[in-house]
Amino acid sequence: xxxxxxxRMEYQKQERVRARWNGSELKQTQExxxxxxxxxxxxxxxxVALILPYTAGCAQAQQRSxxxxxxAFLDCISTEDYAGxxxxxxxxxxxxxxxxxxxxxxxxxxxxxxxxxxxxLEITAVEYKNLSVTSGEIxxxxxxxxxxxxxxxxxxxxxxxxxxxxxxxxxxxxxxxxLIFPEMEWGDTVRVATLSAERGEILSDGSLLAATxxxxxxxxxxxxxxxxxxFLAQVSPLLGMTQEEIEKALEKEYNDVAILxxxxxxxxxxxxxxxxxxxxxxxxxxxNYGEHREYPYGSLLAHLIGYVGAVPSSSKEELEAELAxxxxxxxxxxxLYTSDSIVGRLGLEKQYEQELRGKDGEMIYICTEEGxxxxxxxxxxxxxGYDLELTIDVELQQRLDEVMExxxxxxxxxxAVIVMNPLTGxxxxxxxxxxxxxxxxxxxxxxxxxxxxxxxxxxxxxNRVTQGLYPPGSTMKVFTGAAALDLGVLDPDYAFDESQxxxxxxxxxxxxxxxxxxxxxxxxxxxxxxxxxMRKAFIHSDNIYFANAALLxxxxxxxxxxxxxxxxxxxxxxxxxxxxQLVNEDTEMSYKLLADSGYGQGEILVTPLQLAxxxxxxxxxxxIAIPYVVEGVYKENGVKYEVVTQHETSLWxxxxxxxxxxxxxxxxxxxxxxxxxxxxxxxLKVENCVVAAKTGTAEIGDDKSREISWFAGYRxxxxxxxxxxxxxxxxxxxxxxxxxxxxxxxRSMLELDV
Numbered sequence: 001x002x003x004x005x006x007x008r009m010e011y012q013k014q015e016r017v018r019a020r021w022n023g024s025e026l027k028q029t030q031e032x033x034x035x036x037x038x039x040x041x042x043x044x045x046x047x048v049a050l051i052l053p054y055t056a057g058c059a060q061a062q063q064r065s066x067x068x069x070x071x072a073f074l075d076c077i078s079t080e081d082y083a084g085x086x087x088x089x090x091x092x093x094x095x096x097x098x099x100x101x102x103x104x105x106x107x108x109x110x111x112x113x114x115x116x117x118x119x120x121l122e123i124t125a126v127e128y129k130n131l132s133v134t135s136g137e138i139x140x141x142x143x144x145x146x147x148x149x150x151x152x153x154x155x156x157x158x159x160x161x162x163x164x165x166x167x168x169x170x171x172x173x174x175x176x177x178x179l180i181f182p183e184m185e186w187g188d189t190v191r192v193a194t195l196s197a198e199r200g201e202i203l204s205d206g207s208l209l210a211a212t213x214x215x216x217x218x219x220x221x222x223x224x225x226x227x228x229x230x231f232l233a234q235v236s237p238l239l240g241m242t243q244e245e246i247e248k249a250l251e252k253e254y255n256d257v258a259i260l261x262x263x264x265x266x267x268x269x270x271x272x273x274x275x276x277x278x279x280x281x282x283x284x285x286x287x288n289y290g291e292h293r294e295y296p297y298g299s300l301l302a303h304l305i306g307y308v309g310a311v312p313s314s315s316k317e318e319l320e321a322e323l324a325x326x327x328x329x330x331x332x333x334x335x336l337y338t339s340d341s342i343v344g345r346l347g348l349e350k351q352y353e354q355e356l357r358g359k360d361g362e363m364i365y366i367c368t369e370e371g372x373x374x375x376x377x378x379x380x381x382x383x384x385g386y387d388l389e390l391t392i393d394v395e396l397q398q399r400l401d402e403v404m405e406x407x408x409x410x411x412x413x414x415x416a417v418i419v420m421n422p423l424t425g426x427x428x429x430x431x432x433x434x435x436x437x438x439x440x441x442x443x444x445x446x447x448x449x450x451x452x453x454x455x456x457x458x459x460x461x462x463n464r465v466t467q468g469l470y471p472p473g474s475t476m477k478v479f480t481g482a483a484a485l486d487l488g489v490l491d492p493d494y495a496f497d498e499s500q501x502x503x504x505x506x507x508x509x510x511x512x513x514x515x516x517x518x519x520x521x522x523x524x525x526x527x528x529x530x531x532x533x534m535r536k537a538f539i540h541s542d543n544i545y546f547a548n549a550a551l552l553x554x555x556x557x558x559x560x561x562x563x564x565x566x567x568x569x570x571x572x573x574x575x576x577x578x579x580x581q582l583v584n585e586d587t588e589m590s591y592k593l594l595a596d597s598g599y600g601q602g603e604i605l606v607t608p609l610q611l612a613x614x615x616x617x618x619x620x621x622x623x624i625a626i627p628y629v630v631e632g633v634y635k636e637n638g639v640k641y642e643v644v645t646q647h648e649t650s651l652w653x654x655x656x657x658x659x660x661x662x663x664x665x666x667x668x669x670x671x672x673x674x675x676x677x678x679x680x681x682x683x684l685k686v687e688n689c690v691v692a693a694k695t696g697t698a699e700i701g702d703d704k705s706r707e708i709s710w711f712a713g714y715r716x717x718x719x720x721x722x723x724x725x726x727x728x729x730x731x732x733x734x735x736x737x738x739x740x741x742x743x744x745x746x747r748s749m750l751e752l753d754v
Contacts (some may be wrong), residue, residue, distance in 0.1 A: 026300035049126060050647035066140025066164040067133040069171035073162075074128045074144070082111040090165055090172035094551050101121060103137050103186045103379050106173070117180060117190045120364055121149035128275045140164040140171065152333070153364075153378040159183050186368040190377065194708045196337060197358030199293065200385030202305060202348060204392040210305055210349065210438075213294045214287020216263040218276060220249075223256050225281035234279050235260070238272055254371070257638040259289055269636040293342070295438035301392065303432040303463035304575065304629065307441040311339060326353070326369065333380065335360025345441070347463075347711045348388060348630070351575050355633055355644075377631070386644050389631045390623070391426040396749070400429045406729070407741050408433060411457055412706075415609040415730035416464035419749050420617020422714050422725040425625030429749070430609075432468075434460040447712035466577045469605040470729060473696030474522070474541045474680075475710045476600030478618065478665060481534055483561040485661040506544045508551060508591065516592035519547045526678035538668040539679035541695060543599040550598025558597070565617070565656045566624065571610045572652060574630045579608040600696060612712065617657050617726060618666060619714040620705030624653040666692050666716070673713065681711070688752045689722075695742075698736065707734045711742040715750060726750050 029390030069088060073518055086094070089441035095104035105113075106355040118126075124334040131144040141163055148156040160182060163174040175182035184190075187218055190729050202210035208384035218239060225231045232243040235467070239246070239261045250258045268284075276282050293308045298715045311326070319339060326337040337343065343357075344350035361382030400417060409417065419429040453461055462468060484490040500506055505518040521544045530536060537545035550558055562582060570579040583589065583603045596602035606614075613627045669692035678693045691711025714725040726749040732738035 002169040022135075026176065041218040066135050066166070066171045069164050069173065070133065070140065070142045070162055071131070073173045075133075077114070078126045078128065081494060082114045083107060085173075087109045088173050088176045089469065091167060092174045103176075110175075113177075114180070118148075119151060120190060120192050121148065121156070123148045125149040138166050145691055148648045149376070152234055152380070156377070163595040166750050181366060181375065181727060183375045185365055185368070188374060189367050191365060191367040193363045195366065195380070195382045197335065197365055197382040197605050198291075198384040200356040201306075202356075202385045202390065204390035204479075205394040207328075207394045207396075209301060209390070209392075210293065210297055212291055213265055215269050215290035215292055216261045216265060217289040218263070218268075219254050219283050219285060219289070220258045220260055221283060222250055222253050222258060222281070223675075231279065231281060235276070235282065238276055239420030241591065245322070252458050262290055264292065264439075265294060272352060272561050276670055293442045294520065295298070295442065297394075297398075298437040298439060298688050299435040300394075300397060301430070302347075302435045302438050303465065304347050304430060304573075305438065306349035306351075307345055307438045308342050308349050310339065310343045311341055311343055312345065313339075320454055329354075330359075333359075333362065335382075343393045347575055351668060352388055352630070353634075356388070372487070384636065386633045389634060390629050391428060391631045392430075392629065393428045397429040397431070400431050400745075400749060401435075403745055404431055404433045407744045413730065413738070413741075414458045414464065414731050415728065415732075415745075417729075417745060417749070418609055418612040418727045420467060420612060420616065420627060421718055421723050422619035422727050423625065423723045425613065425616075425627040426631075426649075427629045428625055429726070430465050430629070432462070434458050436460045439696060458645050463575075464729070464731075465609050466573065466575060468729075469578050469607060470708050471602075471604055471698035471700070472600040472606055472611055473528075473698035473708055473710050474543075474600050475611065475615065475694050475696040475712050476604065477538065477541065477546045477696075478669070478694050479555075479565060479567075480546045480549050480558075480598045481538070481655045481665055483553055483558060484534075485664060487553055487557055487561065489550055489552045490534065495533045496537075496542075496548055498532050507545075508548075508595070511551065512589045514591070516590070519544055522680075528677065534664075535668045535671065538665070538694070539671050540682045542670075546599040547595035548598075550594050551591060553598075558594065564653070565614055566610065566653055567606065567614075568579040568605070571613055571624075572626050573609060574628055577609055578607050578747040580604075580610055600698060608727055608729045611729075612725060613652070614656075615694075615712045615727065616714065616725050617653070618669070619716075619723065622657040622659060622662060623651050624656060626650050626652045641717055668717065669693055669713075681713070681743070684711075684713070684741050684747055684750075686747055686750050689750065690717055691750055692716050700731075705734055707741050709739065711746045713746060713750065715752075718752070722752060724750065 073085055073088045076082070076088070089105075093104055095101045095106045095109075127147045127149070129145050129147070131142060134141045141161070143159065143161050146158050146160055148158075150156055158181060161181060162179060163169045165174055166172075177186060177188055181190075199212045201208060201212070201743060220235075232246055235241070235246055236243050241261060241493045246260060249260045251257055273284060276284060295302075295305065295307070311319060311322050313322055326341075326343065330336055344353040344534075346480075349356065359382065362380045363376060364378040366406075368374050384493070396419065400419065404415070404417065414431050417429070417431045417433075418427065420427045433455070440449060461664070486493070500509075501521065504521045504523065506521070507514050507518040522541045524540045528536060528539060531546055532542060534545070536542070553561075559582060564740040567580050567582055571575045581595070581603065582597065587593070587603060593602050597604055609627060613624055617624045628647050630647060633644040634641045635644055636642075636695075670690060671677050672695065673684040673686070673693045675682045675685055675692050679691050684693065691713045693711060696708075696712075698708040698709035698710070700708055710726040711731040712725070715723060718724075726746050728742040728745050729749050730738070730742050732741065
């Protein structure tokens with residue numbers, strides 16, 4: 001009763017491994033259909049090693065001896081002439097009528113039985129040997145060995161005994177199912193059971209983020225119920241079921257077990273368990289009668305992890321296409337996906353479906369009339385899916401989610417945050433806000449709850465980190481500044497002639513007639529003195545300075561430079577990332593659009609994840625590491641983990657920004673957040689490390705009532721282990737009361753743990 005959820009989950013997993021085939025995970029299927037005689041093409045060559053003097057046809061009615069009849073029967077089975085074999089059976093076992101008779105078999109049943117069983121086992125050859133016959137006037141007894149050659153099970157050898165009797169001068173075979181397998185009895189069947197592979201887990205930092213856990217089943221043993229009215233009265237309120245519902249469940253009893261109700265691991269309280277177990281005839285099972293996917297942290301990393309569900313399809317054609325894609329490279333023995341399969345629908349669950357899925361096992365067994373296993377003929381153990389180990393720092397992730405819940409307020413705020421190591425690309429935390437509980441989907445979300453998520457103005461189902469495309473605002477200025485320096489257009493001491501600026505507006509005069517609106521500089525509450533050089537422009541995030549820089553560079557050179565950084569292609573990641581853009585496809589470039597692009601407006605769009613990775617080039621000597629969140633793929637081998645694949649740090653782009661440009665710009669980015677200078681990032685106030693950062697704002701909406709509020713910054717002067725970059729993107733109303741929220745989030749992620 002005092003087990004934690006994690007301990008119970010581990011116990012359930014061990015129980016399932018020990019008894020996988022014995023519970024509901026043993027998904028029985030009907031006997032496989034006849035796949036054709038081509039599988040046993042060799043059966044007509046080396047099949048009978050009896051050194052038989054008798055070579056007459058199988059269907060010959062008159063036999064000279066009991067031995068000859070036995071040899072003929074075995075020859076018919078070896079050569080797949082099952083109708084011929086049936087013709088040799090004694091009248092005591094044949095059923096030539098239409099009504100079912102006990103311990104009798106019709107020709108069709110006889111033929112189908114051999115075909116279905118041999119097909120299920122993929123028997124390619126049947127050989128009978130070591131025949132020993134004891135003959136009499138009326139009875140003829142024989143013993144022999146039979147070898148079935150299976151395409152996957154190898155050679156299956158059994159010892160048989162057979163009896164032939166005389167009927168009106170003819171010898172006939174007293175057949176029974178024991179002539180297929182010695183243990184088989186009348187009423188037995190051979191069944192093929194799928195041994196389901198357990199889906200791999202998603203873990204990070206020692207914590208389970210996604211796991212397959214056993215369903216809690218409250219069941220009754222009808223034979224132990226002493227007082228049915230009392231039983232119904234006691235159980236009904238505890239399970240929230242009517243007495244009629246309980247009675248119907250009891251009618252479905254099998255092997256003295258009737259499942260009354262099933263629960264997820266967090267649904268059945270310990271006090272209810274204690275009360276139930278006091279009732280005679282009640283039992284509680286953990287895992288043997290069902291399992292489900294569970295996300296212990298609910299909404300934590302929901303957009304990254306994703307969830308599982310039915311194979312998506314809106315039409316028969318779409319379903320067939322989905323199944324074909326899922327089954328590519330898989331064989332029937334691996335366990336093919338069907339329309340009933342549960343698959344990853346989003347995030348890592350979808351992207352790593354094949355690794356997480358595993359390969360199903362199979363058991364072929366003789367099944368009694370009561371449904372029990374009389375003999376296992378073949379067993380292929382399942383191969384459980386591989387586990388994913390993530391780079392996420394779960395404690396840091398929880399802190400991030402808590403901070404966002406505290407900082408953001410109202411239904412008009414949303415955002416995305418990425419915390420990563422800029423040197424390696426390892427993502428330590430990421431959040432798309434608001435989020436949603438993954439368990440809602442894996443447990444079967446109601447239409448009401450789904451509609452609420454769809455209609456939520458904050459759009460919680462959107463993964464803003466990897467799929468949201470946003471104008472980068474003034475964070476773009478670091479790339480414009482780097483381009484101006486690297487292309488030799490500007491030097492750090494270049495100063496813009498502020499006499500051209502009137503009331504914070506500038507109309508360029510060197511590009512012909514300026515037919516567009518003037519360029520507006522950022523409003524500065526606490527201006528610093530001195531010329532409008534690059535340092536001052538960064539500190540105050542001056543739009544005019546960087547618009548001028550872009551115009552001086554020219555579109556072709558600017559476009560080439562930004563393409564080199566990655567602004568026109570999607571960055572690799574463990575889940576899909578939307579492709580950024582510099583301009584719309586049908587756009588005709590103008591001086592105004594070029595100028596606007598220089599300070600992050602115009603038509604430039606980028607995802608928060610990609611912007612974070614590109615910004616990290618300033619902390620990584622001009623290189624852009626490929627961002628990643630899957631540290632490795634592992635498989636269990638007993639109590640050990642074995643590496644299947646492990647991520648190796650690699651670069652997406654090299655030397656996209658020169659060391660000289662980085663050395664020039666980095667001190668300016670430090671000044672942006674220096675509280676004594678009153679730059680745009682002065683509210684960051686990180687106490688125990690020095691941060692280089694850039695803020696940004698991009699107006700959105702026709703009425704400009706909302707804005708994208710950016711912060712991108714990284715620790716400087718720290719060890720590689722402590723290297724960290726934080727990017728915050730918030731969608732908020734264009735109101736000053738929202739302007740400081742990004743700093744509250746960034747500060748909590750950038751401060752060094754002491």
